[in-house]
Amino acid sequence: MFSLTCPQKGLPVTGRHLLTDISLPALVVHQTALEHNLHWMQRLADRHGAVLAPHGKTTMAPGLFRRQIAAGAWGITLATAVQSAVAAKEGIERILMANQLIGRANMQIVADMLRQYRVDFYCLVDSVENVRQLGQFFAAQQLTLQVLLELGVANGRCGCRSDEQIDALIAAVQAEPALELCGVEGYEGVINGEQPQVDGFIERLVTVALGLKNTGAFNRAQPLITASGSAWYDRVAAAFSQQQARDAFLTVMRPGCYLVHDHGIYQQAQQGVLARQPRLEEALLPAMEIFACVQSVPEPGRVIVALGKRDIAHDDMPVPLRVWHGHATQPVALDNRWRAIKLMDQHLFLQGPAEHALQPGDIIAFGASHPCLTFDKWRYFCLVNEQLEVAEGLETCF
Structure with a gap:
């Protein structure tokens, strides 16, 4: 049979x-390798005083999400409103949507999710127009939406590029009662460069976040600062473990592919991690x-x-x-x-x-x-x- x-x-x-x-x-x-990877990354985050919100888009397997949470993950990262709703339905109580929430239908999915499930949800913002749309929509829904400012890089993907864009975005969020600014996000994986460029971006992420906290821009005493894909997580962890970041923020790492790893691009990336971090335990x-x-x-x-x-x-x-x-x-x-x-x-x-x-x-x-x-x-x-x-x-x- x-x-x-x-x-x-x-x-x-x-x-x-x-x-x-x-x-x-x-x-x-393979179960044995999966369990090894699950605990390997959790220990790395723990050693650096960070929390894990693994990117669930890699597998979109709720059975694996639950294993990650059980092993100590703070939450699960996702990429879309639909993915987020799936995770909430499957019992994930903290979701970081590392993307902008765009389009009325997607906003409605999130609004329905917030009403139906007990979920601590965050999404990203990088434009005044999107902030205005989100503010109007969630005010009409009589809901509060938690947002993170996304910091980007030149020729990269999404995210604010300049201090002027950041200032305009902060003012726009503060003008929308239905929105709460809860932290700063970036993704170093879009940088087509070497370690100095990655380190420079992460340093700027921390500097911007500290500056915003000093001016009272955030709606909470311990805002989030979050980055990290599956290639440069060691450098993100090191930057986030510096005293000023650890004292001021909840530092959140978001690698996703580590759980199953691969025989290609992430195997190559792992060789880079081991070369930079020779004291790391087995790969x-x-x-x-x-x-x-x-x-x-x-x-x-x-x-x-x-x-x-x-x-x-x-x-x-x-x-x-x-x-x-x-x-x-x-x-x-x-x-x-x-x-x-x-x-x-x-x-x-x-x-x-x-x-x-x-x-x-x-x-x-x-x-x-x-x-x-x-x-x-x-x-x-x-x-x-x-x-x-x-x-x-x-x-x-x-």
């Missing part, structure tokens, strides 16, 4: 074996893989795998890791002679030695780069133990 990983058939059944009982391809998260572990079957061996050195763009991120090519031949219970590592050379909707072209042992039905585990763009292709995924038995079937809510 097979357990299908499709929405029509429901979650993968606990206790079934990945290699024999689960329809492939399948998104797989994050890749916990996310896609398992798929060899479909055809049509010519020497060419293997077609039943895996495509609909199943795995393709910023970079998937990385072939291990193969289980036939009914084997132990895998064989695939060395660097094997590489994915082309990806179509549902086929992967794998190039390898002309003489090889791969046959249709063999199962290959692939690593991916950029977990956000792999998880969003799946409605369900398998959390597996070291024996590749399904410990839990988990749902995503994209």
Whole structure:
């Protein structure tokens, strides 16, 4: 009896074996590596006196959100009103929407969420016009909206660039009784530079926040200051641990991809972290893989795998890791002679030695780069133990 990983058939059944009982391809998260990463990042934040609000858009898996909260996370970061409402419905009580709340329909989603659920919610503002729209909407709803000023960088994404923009925004928020300014936010991941540029931005973030606090701009005694993606979190933690920031603010870090890590861009970013922080304990572990079957061996050195763009991120090519031949219970590592050379909707072209042992039905585990763009292709995924038995079937809510 097979357990299908499709929405029509429901979650993968606990206790079934990945290699024999689960329809492939399948998104797989390894339980041991997940637990390691979960506690690794929480300890790092704790050591620096910061709190974690992991970015939930990476997985959009409420079952993983709850694990992060149970491990000590202060809240969950999300990117949209819909994502925020999903998290609130699933019991997350503190949500930081690291984005502007734009559009009346999205404002209504947040208003309904605030009425229906017990949730401490924050969003970002960076323009006077958006502040005006939010103020009018939430005043009409007889609700108060907590907002954070977003600080940006030249040629970056959103966020105020100049002191003049910041001053105008603060005045606009203070003119709207339905809005409360609760802190300052930035995202260093948009900086296409080296450590000095990142450090400079984080220093400016702290300086701006301290200046605003000194002028009484915030609506609370301990406002928030928040930054950190999944590449420069060590530098953010170090800046936030400086006495002036720790004394003045609740310092909030928001990495998301750390939980499952990857075999691509975040593995490279981790090497940078370890080079900068040689005293760090062992590194994050890749916990996310896609398992798929060899479909055809049509010519020497060419293997077609039943895996495509609909199943795995393709910023970079998937990385072939291990193969289980036939009914084997132990895998064989695939060395660097094997590489994915082309990806179509549902086929992967794998190039390898002309003489090889791969046959249709063999199962290959692939690593991916950029977990956000792999998880969003799946409605369900398998959390597996070291024996590749399904410990839990988990749902995503994209």
